[in-house]
Amino acid sequence: MSASDAEAVAEETPGDVWAPVRDLPPSAKLVAKVLAYEDTLSQSELSEETLLPPRTVRYALSRLEEVDAVESRFSFTDARKRLYSLDL
Template sequence: MSTPETVSADESVDRWADVRDLPPSAKLVAKVLEYNDTLTQSELADETLLPPRTVRYALSRLEDADVVDSRFSFSDARKRLYSLKI
């Protein structure tokens, strides 16, 4: 019989299965989104210290893997807000 800790650890590993084969930049962006609920692309670039172009590429890979949600910002419609789905 599994303990609650084992179940949560297994669920955590399964959640990240879609991210495992992605580039390191995408993994870093996903991890930052895990700790911060919702961020813009520029905020992600600031938090990860990655160039904006790399963050754009990472987000596109995460969106292709269907692990990131994006929506328009209500305060500034030019920006998109990203959050982790897993």
């Protein structure tokens, strides 16, 4: 079995919920991991938790949304904010 065959098998494993996130940038992985522990956070809360700049968090969230790894909704307390949660 070649290395590429082993990677293909690893990607097809049904128990690997992190597969969609695997090839994303480190910032997106960090945001996903924080959301896994914290459940639901706003973009500013994610920036505080990860110690990443807001622009980097925005980029990470957009990459996570591209692979359908996060779910976003409007905040009930402040409609200007969106709340993000992991959807793996």
